Amino acid sequence: MIISGTELSARLKAEMAAQMPQLEKEYGRVPCLAVILVGENPASQSYVKGKIKACEVVGMTSLLITMDASVSEAELLAKIAELNAAPDVDGVLVQLPLPAGIDESKVIDAISVEKDVDGFHPSNVAKLWLNEPCILPCTPKGIMKMIEETGIQVKGKKAVVVGRSNIVGKPVAKLLLDANATVTIAHSRTEDLAAVCREADILVAAVGKEAVITADMIKPGAVVIDVGVNRGADGKLHGDVDFAGAVEVAGAITPVPGGVGPMTICMLMSNTIECFKKRMTVNG
Numbered sequence: 001m002i003i004s005g006t007e008l009s010a011r012l013k014a015e016m017a018a019q020m021p022q023l024e025k026e027y028g029r030v031p032c033l034a035v036i037l038v039g040e041n042p043a044s045q046s047y048v049k050g051k052i053k054a055c056e057v058v059g060m061t062s063l064l065i066t067m068d069a070s071v072s073e074a075e076l077l078a079k080i081a082e083l084n085a086a087p088d089v090d091g092v093l094v095q096l097p098l099p100a101g102i103d104e105s106k107v108i109d110a111i112s113v114e115k116d117v118d119g120f121h122p123s124n125v126a127k128l129w130l131n132e133p134c135i136l137p138c139t140p141k142g143i144m145k146m147i148e149e150t151g152i153q154v155k156g157k158k159a160v161v162v163g164r165s166n167i168v169g170k171p172v173a174k175l176l177l178d179a180n181a182t183v184t185i186a187h188s189r190t191e192d193l194a195a196v197c198r199e200a201d202i203l204v205a206a207v208g209k210e211a212v213i214t215a216d217m218i219k220p221g222a223v224v225i226d227v228g229v230n231r232g233a234d235g236k237l238h239g240d241v242d243f244a245g246a247v248e249v250a251g252a253i254t255p256v257p258g259g260v261g262p263m264t265i266c267m268l269m270s271n272t273i274e275c276f277k278k279r280m281t282v283n284g
């Protein structure tokens with residue numbers, strides 16, 4: 001089984017689009033996502049384009065703010081403060097990475113917790129680990145939806161997450177733990193990574209290196225989620241998993257492209273709607 005993020009996200013976006021008339025009727029407007037893009041990193045430009053496009057597809061409003069790579073940290077923080085205060089903006093996202101000289105954690109801290117659609121703010125991270133209601137980071141949330149889609153029961157299964165980043169590895173491990181999997185976080189210093197991976201009923205590869213996970217590292221029938229987006233020597237996008245080999249062994253696997261990527265953007269839409277609803281209810 002190939003888990004198509006393109007298809008699943010299209011279905012979920014259509015469901016969200018169908019909610020828009022009701023939201024507009026109830027609250028007088030549709031949700032609005034503000035995206036700040038600093039500089040001209042081609043990958044970031046492409047991701048941001050995808051995010052703005054998704055807002056259109058879902059029928060939400062978007063606000064794209066582009067800033068020169070030479071922008072000062074103070075100017076960026078001032079823009080965030082303005083968007084935090086804007087009553088008609090529900091989500092504020094600053095595309096990462098930021099140019100050298102701008103402190104990313106300062107920038108993330110500056111985003112209002114109520115508008116933190118990425119789920120990167122320390123308050124949201126803390127709430128996630130304390131089992132309190134919070135905005136979930138988009139990629140981990142999308143991964144859980146894809147696993148759900150396979151119909152497998154996560155409870156009691158062995159899950160191995162390869163990679164320990166703040167935006168994918170660590171939060172997805174927490175979500176798998178919450179779903180009652182037995183979770184291992186492996187990384188670049190793990191001894192005998194192949195043996196650790198072969199134990200996994202659910203294997204999440206979030207390393208950022210092409211084809212580090214090969215067919216011999218996969219337990220037959222396992223669910224394999226490939227978070228990697230690596231530009232190969234052939235100029236094409238490749239995952240962290242050697243797909244051609246892995247697809248023969250895995251029970252279900254996500255492709256790259258067309259797997260986790262579209263689901264991440266789809267969950268951003270879902271988070272924006274969530275923030276909108278919460279703000280509208282709290283602020284009357």
Ligand code: GUN
Pocket residue numbers: 093094095096097118138139167264
């Ligand atoms: N850069 C790479 N992934 C992400 C993401 O999910 N959110 C933001 N803001 N920047 C990113």
